[in-house]
Every structure is written in structure tokens, then in C-alpha cells.
Amino acid sequence: MYDFDVIVIGAGPGGYPAAIRAAQLGKKTAIIEKEAFGGTCLNWGCIPTKTLIASAERFHHASHSELFGVSVKGVSFDYAKMVARKCEVVTKLTTGIQFLLKSNGVEMVKGVARFEGPNRLSVVQPDGSTRWLSATSIIIAAGSDSAMPGFLPKAKNVVESRSFLDMTALPKSLFILGGGVIGCEFACMAAALGTKVTIVEMLEDIVMILDKDVRRVLCKRMESLGVTILTGAPLTAIESNKTGVTGLYKEQKLEAELLLVAVGRKPNTAALDLARAGVKVDERGMIPVNDQCRTNVSSIFAVGDLVTGSIQLAHAATQQGVVAAEAAAGHPSRQEKICPSCIFTTPEIGLVGLTETKATQLGLKVKTAAFPFAALGKAMAAGETDGFVKWVADPVTGQLLGAQAIGGHATDLISEAALAIRNELTIDEIGKTIHCHPTLAEAWMEAAHAFHGECIHLPKRS
Amino acid sequence: MAQAVIFPKLGQTMEEGAIVKWLKKVGDPVAKGDILFEIETDKANLEVESFFEGVLLKIYVKEGITVPCNTVVGYVGQAGEKVSDVAPKLESASAPAPAAPTSTPAAAPAKASAAPVAVAAPAPVRSAPVVATVAAPVATVERLVISPRAKALAKDACINPARIKGSGPNGRIVEKDVQSYLETSGYTALRVTPAAKRLASEKQVDLLTVRGSGDGGRIMVEDVERMLKQKPVAMSRMRQVIARRLVESKQNIPHFYVTVKADITDLMTYRAELKAKGINYSVNDFVLEAVILSLTEFPTVNSFTDGSSVTWRGDVDLGMAVSIDTGLVVPVIKAAQTLTMKELNAQTKALGEKARLGKLTPDEMIGSSFTVSNMGMMNVDQFTAIINPGEAGILAVSTGRQVPAVVKGEIKIRTIMAMTLSADHRIVDGSMGAQFANAIRSKLEDVELWKSLV
Numbered sequence: 032m033y034d035f036d037v038i039v040i041g042a043g044p045g046g047y048p049a050a051i052r053a054a055q056l057g058k059k060t061a062i063i064e065k066e067a068f069g070g071t072c073l074n075w076g077c078i079p080t081k082t083l084i085a086s087a088e089r090f091h092h093a094s095h096s097e098l099f100g101v102s103v104k105g106v107s108f109d110y111a112k113m114v115a116r117k118c119e120v121v122t123k124l125t126t127g128i129q130f131l132l133k134s135n136g137v138e139m140v141k142g143v144a145r146f147e148g149p150n151r152l153s154v155v156q157p158d159g160s161t162r163w164l165s166a167t168s169i170i171i172a173a174g175s176d177s178a179m180p181g182f183l184p185k186a187k188n189v190v191e192s193r194s195f196l197d198m199t200a201l202p203k204s205l206f207i208l209g210g211g212v213i214g215c216e217f218a219c220m221a222a223a224l225g226t227k228v229t230i231v232e233m234l235e236d237i238v239m240i241l242d243k244d245v246r247r248v249l250c251k252r253m254e255s256l257g258v259t260i261l262t263g264a265p266l267t268a269i270e271s272n273k274t275g276v277t278g279l280y281k282e283q284k285l286e287a288e289l290l291l292v293a294v295g296r297k298p299n300t301a302a303l304d305l306a307r308a309g310v311k312v313d314e315r316g317m318i319p320v321n322d323q324c325r326t327n328v329s330s331i332f333a334v335g336d337l338v339t340g341s342i343q344l345a346h347a348a349t350q351q352g353v354v355a356a357e358a359a360a361g362h363p364s365r366q367e368k369i370c371p372s373c374i375f376t377t378p379e380i381g382l383v384g385l386t387e388t389k390a391t392q393l394g395l396k397v398k399t400a401a402f403p404f405a406a407l408g409k410a411m412a413a414g415e416t417d418g419f420v421k422w423v424a425d426p427v428t429g430q431l432l433g434a435q436a437i438g439g440h441a442t443d444l445i446s447e448a449a450l451a452i453r454n455e456l457t458i459d460e461i462g463k464t465i466h467c468h469p470t471l472a473e474a475w476m477e478a479a480h481a482f483h484g485e486c487i488h489l490p491k492r493s
Numbered sequence: 494m495a496q497a498v499i500f501p502k503l504g505q506t507m508e509e510g511a512i513v514k515w516l517k518k519v520g521d522p523v524a525k526g527d528i529l530f531e532i533e534t535d536k537a538n539l540e541v542e543s544f545f546e547g548v549l550l551k552i553y554v555k556e557g558i559t560v561p562c563n564t565v566v567g568y569v570g571q572a573g574e575k576v577s578d579v580a581p582k583l584e585s586a587s588a589p590a591p592a593a594p595t596s597t598p599a600a601a602p603a604k605a606s607a608a609p610v611a612v613a614a615p616a617p618v619r620s621a622p623v624v625a626t627v628a629a630p631v632a633t634v635e636r637l638v639i640s641p642r643a644k645a646l647a648k649d650a651c652i653n654p655a656r657i658k659g660s661g662p663n664g665r666i667v668e669k670d671v672q673s674y675l676e677t678s679g680y681t682a683l684r685v686t687p688a689a690k691r692l693a694s695e696k697q698v699d700l701l702t703v704r705g706s707g708d709g710g711r712i713m714v715e716d717v718e719r720m721l722k723q724k725p726v727a728m729s730r731m732r733q734v735i736a737r738r739l740v741e742s743k744q745n746i747p748h749f750y751v752t753v754k755a756d757i758t759d760l761m762t763y764r765a766e767l768k769a770k771g772i773n774y775s776v777n778d779f780v781l782e783a784v785i786l787s788l789t790e791f792p793t794v795n796s797f798t799d800g801s802s803v804t805w806r807g808d809v810d811l812g813m814a815v816s817i818d819t820g821l822v823v824p825v826i827k828a829a830q831t832l833t834m835k836e837l838n839a840q841t842k843a844l845g846e847k848a849r850l851g852k853l854t855p856d857e858m859i860g861s862s863f864t865v866s867n868m869g870m871m872n873v874d875q876f877t878a879i880i881n882p883g884e885a886g887i888l889a890v891s892t893g894r895q896v897p898a899v900v901k902g903e904i905k906i907r908t909i910m911a912m913t914l915s916a917d918h919r920i921v922d923g924s925m926g927a928q929f930a931n932a933i934r935s936k937l938e939d940v941e942l943w944k945s946l947v
Contacts, residue, residue, distance in 0.1 A: 427695055430688030430714060455686030455714050 033150055035061045037359050038166035040144045040152070040303070043070020044077075045335030045348030046172030047128050052356035053170075054135040061138040061164060063154055068132075068139075069125040070174050071336075072345040075193040078124060079117045080216060083196070084375055086113040087223040098414065108224060111199040140164070144173075146308035149328050168330050168359035171310075171318065172352060173303060175296035175336035175343065183208075186271035189290045192217065201226050202288035206276060208266055210237030212374050214293035215253070219377040222256040229259040229287060231266040231280055238374065242387045244401075245380065245437050248418050252378055298337035313339050322365045324355040332359060344372060371449040373442035378418050381445025384433030384452045385423050397433075398426040400458070400482035402474045404438045406489060409469035415439030420474040422448075422458060422482060429457035429482070440471055447475055458482045495570030496545045497581065498529060500554070502562035503539060504855030510534040511559045511730065512566065517549045523569050530566070533730050537822065537858070538851045548572045553580035559730075639666040646671045650680065651690060653699040684711040692717045731820050742882050745800075749918035750877050753930045755937040757893050758908045763940050767947065774947070777813075777867050778838045780890055780912075782946065783936035784865055785809050785829045785837075791929045795862050797885050798920045812861030812881060813841065815848040822848045823881065825861040834946050865890060875911040886916040886926075888933070910937075 036058035039050040047069070050062040067074045086108070094106040132139055140162065142154035152169065154162045177191035190198075192213055205221050207214045210232030218228045230237060236246050237260060250260055266278040269290065276290040300316045311327045312318050317340075318333040320326055326333050332355035335341060335348030347370045357364035371383035390397040401421040404410035418438025424431050434448030451461055462479035466472050480486040500510065513533045517523055528540045529549070547569045554566040568576040639647075639654055643666045647654040650671070657674045659666035675681060678701055685693070685700060689712045693700050698720050705712035728736065757776070764774060788795040788809045796805045809830040812823040824844035829837065847853045866878040867890040878889040893910035900907065912933060916926045936942055 425688070428688050428691040428714075430691065455688035457687045457691055460687050 033165040033167050035059050035138075035164065035166040037061075037168050037170065037356065038063065038152060038164055039170045039172055039352075041065075041070060041172035041174055041299075041335075042068045042128070042132070042139075043172060043174045043335065043348065044072040044345035045174070045352040046070065046170070047132060047352075048349045049170045049172060049334060049352030049356040050132060050137045051135050052353045053359060054137050056356065056360040056362075058356075058360055060136075061140055061166070062132060063140045063142060063144045063152070063164075065141070065143045067125060068128045069121070070172075071176075071193075072348075073124050073128070074121055075196055077345050079121055079196050080192075080220070081375060082117040082120045083113055084216070084220045086116065087220045088377075091223045110201050110224065114197075114199050117196070143302065145302060145304040146310070147304075149308045149330055168332065169308075170324075170352070170355045170359065171300075171303065171305075171326075171331065171333040171337065172335050172348065173299040173337060174348075175298050177292065178295045178297045179292055180294060183269060183290075183292060184271040184276075186276075188271055188276050188288065189269075189292065191292050195291050203227065204275070204287040204289075205229070206231065206266070206278065206285065206287040206290040207293055208290060209293040209295070210234070210260065210262065211293060211295065212238060212240075212372075214291070215249070215376045216374065217291055217293065218258050219253060219256060219375075222253070222258045223377065227257065227259075227287075229261065229285060231264075231278070231285075232260070232262045233265045235263050237262065238380075240372070240386070241380065241382060242421070242435060244419075244421070245435050248378070248437050249376060249380065252417055253376070256377060296336060296343060300337050315339075317341075323358040324351050324366060325358060342370060342372060344370070346370070367453070369449060369453040371445045373445065375442065378415070378438045379441040381436040381441040381443075381448070382434075383445055383449045384431070386433055386435065387421075387423055390423060390432070396426055397423050398482065399423050400478045402478035402481055402486070402489070404471070404474060407469075407471065407474055407477070409471050409473070410439065412469065413439060413471075415471070420444065420448075420478050422461075422475075422478050424458050424482060429459055431456055431458060431461070434475075436474070438471070438474075444472055444475070447472060495550055495568040495574050495576050496547075497565045498543070498567040498569055500532070500560055500562055500564045500566050501541060503532075503534065504859075507534055507562055507855050509559055509561045512554055512556050513538060514556055515552060516540075519549055519552055520572075521549050523547055523549050529569075534855055537731070537853050537855065538819075539854070543569055545569045550574055551576045637666070638663055640668060642668040643671045648694070650675060651685075651693040651698065651700045652678075652680065653701075656699075656701075684709060686711060686713055689714045689717050696721055729819060735820055738882055739879050742879050746880050746882070747918040748877075748880060749916050749921065749923065749926060750913055751916070751923070751926045751930050752875060752911060752913040753934045754909050754911045755934040756898065756907050757910050757937055759940045760937055760943065761893070761908050763943055772947070774834065774838055775841075776869060776893065776910075777865075777890075778834065778841060779937060779943065780867060780888075780933075781811060781813065781826070781829070781841065781865055782834055782837060783933045784863065784888055785811060785832075786936055787929055787932040788863055789830050790932055791925065793925060794886050794916065794921055794929050796920065797862070797883055798917065800919065803920055806862045808862070810860050810862045812864035812884070813844070814864060814866040814878075815845055817849055817851070819851075822853060822858060823861060823864055824848050824853055824857050825859065827860070863887070869893065869910070875913060877913050878915050880915050880917060884917075885920055886914055886929075888930075889913040889915065 037053040037060045039046045039062045042062050042064035046062060050060050053060045072078060090108045093103050096103055140154055142156035144152045144154050147153050151165045154164060156162055177193060179191055183189055201221055201224055204227040207218050207228060207230045210230045214230055215237055218230050222228045238246060253260060261280050264281045266280055269276065269278040275286055275288045277284065277286045298316045300312055300318060305312060308331060309328050310318060310331055318326055318337055319339040320333050324332045324334050334351035334355050336343045341347060350367050354364045354366050369384060371381060374380035387397060387399055399421055401419045403419040405416040410416050415438055420436040421434065422431060423433035431452050436444045458479045461475055464476065466476045477486055477488055481489060510532045512530045514531045516528050516530055523543045523546065525543060525546050527543050529543050531538055531540050550568040550570050552567045554560050554564065565581050637655055638659060644654065646668055654666055657666050657670050660670050661667045680701060683700060692714055698717050700712060703712050703716050703720050706716050707713040760779060767774060792805060795809055796803055808828040811826045811829040814821055814823050826840050861881065861884060863884055864881050864887045866887060868876060869890055869892050873891045875891050876889050878887040880887050891911040893908045895906050896909050897904050898907040898909060914926055914930045
């Protein structure tokens with residue numbers, strides 16, 4: 032007999048829902064956390080960044096209200112206070128998670144876990160002692176960390192996102208290495224608070240997961256915020272000195288006070304000693320799983336950032352965590368195939384399903400339809416006219432295959448598209464569904480009308 | 494003047510074929526030597542190149558349509574030149590073919606006449622017109638008596654009305670019948686996503702035949718797509734010919750099987766020695782040579798019967814089965830008994846390569862007198878093969894494996910390879926089959942023999 036039915040390694044957005052779900056299903060459950068309950072999402076990712084972004088937006092709105100007939104004089108900000116507020120929010124949420132775990136009867140174990148066999152773990156606890164635990168099923172939810180390539184100087188002014196969030200002052204100028212989702216979110220936040228930001232991206236453009244028309248809107252707006260976007264070449268000869276960081280981009284010498292590295296995330300699998308349990312990993316150290324999140328070892332599951340092919344978003348991990356817990360309890364649950372993504376840039380971006388670019392790569396014939404916020408009453412009223420929504424649909428059946436939204440509240444808007452795509456609705460169902468007026472969500476309906484060239488609120492195309 | 498593009502006759506036995514793919518569109522510029530189209534015969538796919546320069550003016554024969562050889566399939570000429578909208582009548586077979594297959598060896602006709610026996614052999618591909626088997630499966634065309642309203646309802650519901658019993662005069666299906674069918678058939682309990690229903694309607698899939706895999710058994714798009722994949726699809730001509738010949742063989746030839754296991758340990762050692770000297774022979778080369786030698790010793794196995802007469806063959810025309818992406822081809826090593834090991838190795842390699850590239854000509858694939866099917870690379874213990882019609886036997890060669898074997902009263906690790914002879918029992922008796930198989934075995938086990946041959 033084992034000590035537990037289910038042990039979860041890692042209490043992030045993949046791990047804690049897995050533990051709670053397992054407990055709900057009557058399983059004797061333990062969760063092991065080496066650092067902070069809530070994982071990257073709550074401590075160094077989603078929540079803290081969104082808290083700081085909210086502060087930055089507040090400042091931006093306050094200082095840009097003339098257009099709305101509001102005059103605010105002497106607007107200023109205290110970044111240290113913003114960070115303090117962030118810490119407060121984080122503490123509240125992480126405390127909440129521990130309360131939830133406790134109320135469900137999940138045993139919380141602090142320490143660093145490693146496998147001793149397919150059903151056995153050793154945990155080195157904070158006091159240095161080792162605790163041995165065993166379970167019928169083990170769910171690996173150990174997450175990922177920012178990748179810090181070896182060529183970068185090890186210095187105080189070369190940081191990754193986590194250390195950046197703990198700084199109590201913003202630099203006057205900032206390099207961001209990597210124009211992916213994380214790099215762009217930080218760029219927008221810092222730029223809104225007056226930092227001179229330069230993004231260097233090796234690929235031809237930033238946020239390559241998006242269609243070009245969406246990226247164009249993002250680039251334009253970021254540049255108007257004062258962000259310099261350099262693409263198509265790497266930042267080389269990076270050196271750190273007392274006053275800042277220097278580097279070369281296509282022979283051009285650049286300098287900034289701080290370098291933020293956002294070149295991707297690496298899975299936290301090395302320390303787990305997975306080989307002792309017989310769990311296979313791919314060449315990047317990620318764990319391949321089946322549609323139940325089961326690894327090649329039938330009693331071991333893996334969820335979240337460290338899974339092969341994962342999209343490394345908190346909500347994806349949560350869904351997988353629940354599926355893994357249910358599968359461990361013998362339920363026939365399966366991973367969801369449709370998972371929306373959200374990007375908290377200025378403006379926000381939501382993305383779900385197939386993009387036009389991806390469809391072309393796959394050789395699929397698709398038809399797209401878009402509607403600009405500039406033609407929408409609510410967007411004009413709210414002064415959020417940048418951007419558009421876009422459907423990607425099957426040209427024959429009209430099945431909705433993908434959607435992208437860029438503009439105000441796009442990350443909220445994308446949920447409607449996710450619901451529609453998951454349930455295999457066609458463009459017609461969206462067009463027929465009455466949407467409240469005046470709201471931003473009307474854009475989905477208008478774009479659906481545009482699909483058939485029947486849009487009321489767009490001029491007739493010749 | 495516009496020049497006619499003609500569907501080429503690529504082999505003596507070739508009478509017809511189909512264009513699989515046009516590589517030029519009407520209006521495309523064509524240079525001399527450009528590939529115009531790909532054709533499919535019952536033996537192979539081949540590329541056909543243009544003899545002329547200009548513009549492709551006209552295409553008469555679309556892809557996938559079987560036409561006799563020498564049919565005019567299109568015209569190449571100067572841009573703007575007028576050509577007939579209707580394809581001209583068949584040119585006489587002696588007319589020069591202005592289009593040539595890229596892979597036809599110039600020596601092909603000469604070669605055929607040099608081996609008259611092979612040509613005289615009744616090539617099984619000629620035995621039945623292929624057209625007869627090409628017909629795609631057709632749905633039953635029985636006319637359904639149904640009222641327009643009933644038909645519309647059935648269509649709207651995505652169900653096949655043919656399964657409904659009509660209550661009207663002469664069994665006419667009326668709207669009421671469809672309604673009650675929907676209620677009693679379990680249709681009303683079906684849950685279908687909008688996109689899945691649209692797809693089913695588009696592709697005329699009966700929703701009642703679809704198993705739903707979504708939440709609570711809801712029918713999803715992938716479920717309808719699964720049903721669509723189950724619809725019969727016409728096989729390629731090559732597959733159809735393979736199928737027909739296999740059935741023909743299994744039905745008409747009483748197969749008799751005999752298996753022997755050859756100890757190839759010493760041969761493998763010898764092969765490694767040769768390799769060290771830079772002489773490369775595959776295991777297959779040795780097997781083929783052993784078979785050729787044995788066939789000259791047992792001419793009966795190298796002949797064939799139609800049930801009433803026996804035809805002897807003067808040459809060993811050895812077929813070697815080669816697996817390719819689209820099926821199986823059997824290029825023939827003509828007069829194999831005249832070849833040295835080195836020549837045999839070179840021919841085997843060349844034919845194998847051509848087969849994999851799809852460049853074999855029909856003449857290179859007919860007239861074999863015996864066939865070897867080697868699955869040594871496929872990790873199999875033992876298998877039996879089906880005799881090619883027109884032959885008396887086929888040898889199925891399996892993977893050589895290290896196994897414990899008794900050698901002079903002691904257990905040793907030896908490399909053992911199973912070979913199964915399928916023989917036409919009408920002319921090959923059991924004892925002859927056994928002797929023939931053992932002849933091959935003893936040759937493979939006799940290293941001194943190979944030293945004299947290599």
C-alpha cells in the first residue's frame with residue numbers, strides 16, 4: 032500500500048487544481064511545493080504582471096484624459112507602491128490557494144521532490160530533512176523557468192522576468208531580448224510608465240504566432256508608445272558594465288540601463304530525476320503525454336509548461352491538471368483540443384484555434400472575415416478604436432476554425448470565440464446570435480456578417 | 494503548325510493507359526524536353542516529355558481517363574493558333590509518336606526480340622481488359638418514390654430516405670413517414686454540432702450512421718469525417734491489376750508450400766570478408782544466384798502450365814518483387830543464367846532503383862519465369878508468397894536470425910534464414926518441390942561454391 036492515492040508535484044495553476052480535483056473525487060492527496068504556492072502564474076507570471084499593467088494603464092489613462100474632457104493635473108506615479116500593491120494581491124491569492132487546498136483535505140508538503148521509483152518520491156524539506164512519500168498515481172506539475180542562454184553575461188543588470196518583477200524602480204531605458212508574448216507584455220507596461228524600451232527579436236517579426244494583420248496593429252501601437260522594435264537579427268556582443276548593458280544589432284551599437292531576457296522558458300524536469308521512474312523526456316527535456324496527460328509510465332501524469340507541445344499558459348495547465356486528476360481516479364477524461372491564448376499588450380490580443388498563416392502552412396483552404404473596432408459604436412465611445420476581430424472559417428461548411436482579436440478587452444472577447452469553436456458552430460450561428468448593443472462583442476457578429484458580405488455597418492465592396 | 498501530342502505506346506503489350514497528371518496547363522509555354530504529363534499503365538507511372546516547343550494549346554484527355562495508345566491528347570503550337578475543339582480521330586499505330594517517355598531505353602525493342610521466348614509467353618496482363626475493373630463503385634440506382642416534402646425533410650435532417658418504408662400508394666414515402674422515422678429511429682435523440690450537420694448535409698452523410706464522440710455522444714465534425722473516410726474509393730490501376738492477378742492466381746493455381754531453413758552463417762562470414770576487400774554483395778544477390786542455379790537444375794520449376802499443356806522456357810527470366818510506395822512491382826532479370834555474379838548484382842541494383850523511382854518500363858516487368866520475394870529486411874520469421882500467374886513457383890525469403898542450432902552434436906549460435914517455396918502443384922510434385930528448395934539451401938550453405946562464382 033502507498034501513503035497516498037495521488038501526489039502532485041508543484042502547486043502552480045496545473046498542480047493545485049489537480050490536487051483539489053483529486054481530493055474532490057475522494058482520493059487521499061498530497062501536494063509538494065518547493066517554493067511558493069500558486070507557482071509562476073500567481074507569484075511571477077500572470078497575476079503580478081497584470082497587476083503592474085493595471086497600474087501602468089491607470090497612469091496612462093490619467094495622463095491621457097484630455098480627449099475625454101477630463102483634465103488631471105500633476106499626474107505622477109510611484110513604482111515602488113505599484114510593486115507593493117502587486118505583492119499584496121499576490122499574497123492574498125496565494126493564501127487563498129493554501130486555504131482551498133487545506134479545506135479539501137490535501138496534505139501540503141514543502142520541499143524539493145525527486146523520483147525514487149515509479150510510485151516513490153523523496154522530498155528534501157526546508158529544514159534539510161528528507162521525507163519519503165509514495166502514491167498510486169503521481170502528477171508532475173513542476174512548471175518551467177525563464178531560459179537564460181549561456182552567452183549572456185551574469186550581471187545584476189541582466190535579468191529575467193521574475194527578478195524584473197521584484198525590482199522597486201524601473202530603469203530609464205530597457206533592452207528586451209525576445210519579442211514573444213512575455214517580451215511584448217513587459218515592453219508595453221514599462222513604456223506606458225515612461226521607460227525607453229527597445230525589443231530585439233531574431234525572427235522576422237514579433238509574436239509570430241499571430242497573423243500578420245494582427246501583428247501590424249500591435250507593432251504600430253507599440254511604436255506609438257515609444258517602443259523601438261528591431262527584428263530579423265540577434266543582439267550580439269552583449270556586455271554588462273557599471274552604467275548599463277551594451278549590444279550590437281546589425282552593426283548598430285545599442286545601450287540601455289537594463290537587459291530583460293525573454294527568450295522562452297525551459298521545463299523544470301532535470302531535478303526530478305525522471306529516469307529513476309522510467310519517464311521519458313524529449314530532446315528539450317519536455318515530457319510527452321497522451322490525451323489523458325499520462326506519460327509513458329502509466330501511473331505518472333504530467334501537466335502544464337513541461338509537457339511536450341504545451342502552449343505554456345496557466346489555463347491550459349489547469350485544464351490538464353483536472354484531466355490528469357480525473358484520469359488518475361479512473362475517469363475517462365480527455366484533454367481539450369481548443370485552448371485560447373491571451374496577450375496583455377497594449378492593445379490586448381486574444382487568439383484561439385487556427386490562424387490564417389497556420390492554415391496556409393497546413394495547406395488548408397480557409398475563408399476569413401474581419402470587423403474593425405473603428406466601425407463599432409462602443410469602441411468609439413470608449414476611445415478604443417485600434418484593432419479588429421477576425422474569424423477563420425471553413426469555406427464550404429462555414430465552420431469556425433480560429434479567431435483573433437486585437438483591441439480593448441480582446442482577452443475577454445476571445446472567450447466567446449473559444450466557446451463557438453469548441454462547439455463547432457458555424458459563421459451563421461454567430462451572425463444570428465443577438466449581441467448586446469453597444470458592446471465590443473458586437474464585432475464578432477459583424478465579422479460573421481462580413482463573411483457573407485452582408486455586413487450592415489461596413490461600406491459595400493465593389 | 495500545331496503539333497499533336499500523342500498518348501505513347503510504351504511497350505509491346507501496352508494497349509491503353511491513363512494520364513494521371515497534367516504538369517502543364519493550357520496556355521503554358523512548353524520547351525522541348527519539358528514533362529507534359531504523367532501516365533499510368535497497369536504496370537507503372539511514367540513521365541512523358543514534349544518533342545516540340547511552343548505553347549500547350551489544347552487538352553483533350555483529362556486526368557484519370559483511360560484511352561488507347563496513340564490517342565491525340567492535346568496540341569502544342571504557337572500562341573493563338575487555332576486547333577479543333579474536338580479531339581481528332583485515332584492516328585494509326587504506326588504513326589511516329591511525337592511524345593516520348595523519358596525512361597524508355599532506346600534498346601527496348603531490340604532487347605525484346607533478343608529474348609523471343611519471354612515475349613511469346615502469354616503475358617498475364619493481356620488476359621483481361623483492365624477497363625472492366627476500373628469502374629468505381631456505384632451506388633444503387635433504384636429509383637426512390639418519395640414526395641417532394643418528404644424528400645426536403647429527409648435532406649434537411651441529413652438522413653438517407655432509402656431506409657424509410659413508404660405508406661403512400663406504391664410504397665411512396667410521404668412527409669409523415671419521414672417524421673415517424675425520425676421519431677422511431679433514435680434521430681430525435683441525436684446531438685449534432687452545427688458544423689458537423691452542415692458537413693453531413695454537404696457530403697450527403699446519413700447522420701443516423703455516424704457515431705458521436707463529443708460530450709454526451711454529440712456528433713462532431715471529426716465523426717462525420719470518419720464516416721466520409723469509410724466511403725469506397727477506386728483503387729489505382731496498379732493496385733487493381735495486383736488485386737486481379739492475386740485472385741486469379743489463388744483461384745486457379747493449386748499452391749503447394751515447402752519451407753527450408755538455410756544456415757547462412759558461413760556465407761555471412763564470407764560476405765564480410767568480401768566486403769573488407771571492397772566487394773559488396775547483398776544477401777539477396779546470393780539468394781538470387783542460388784535460385785538461378787537451382788532453376789537450371791530443375792527446368793520444370795522454370796516452366797508453367799495452363800492446366801492442359803506445359804510450356805518450357807529456355808531462359809531463367811527471374812522476377813524480383815520490389816515493394817514501392819504505391820504497391821508492388823516485379824522487374825525481370827532477363828536470361829539470368831547467362832549473368833555473372835557481378836552482372837547480376839549490377840542489374841539487380843539498377844532495376845531496384847528504377848522500381849523505386851517509378852521508372853520501370855512495361856517491358857521490364859513482363860515475362861518472368863520464376864520470382865523471388867525477399868522480405869529479409871522486414872524482420873519476419875517466415876511467410877508464404879502467391880505465385881505470379883504464368884509461373885510455376887515463387888520463393889519467399891525471410892530474415893536471417895541468430896538462433897541456437899545443433900552443429901555436430903553441439904549447440905552453437907548460427908544465422909538461420911527460412912525460405913518457403915510456393916509451387917504450382919499441377920506441374921511441381923511434392924518431392925520435386927522439396928528437392929528444389931533443398932538445392933537452393935545447399936548452395937547457400939556451400940561457401941566453396943561462392944568462392945568459385947564471385
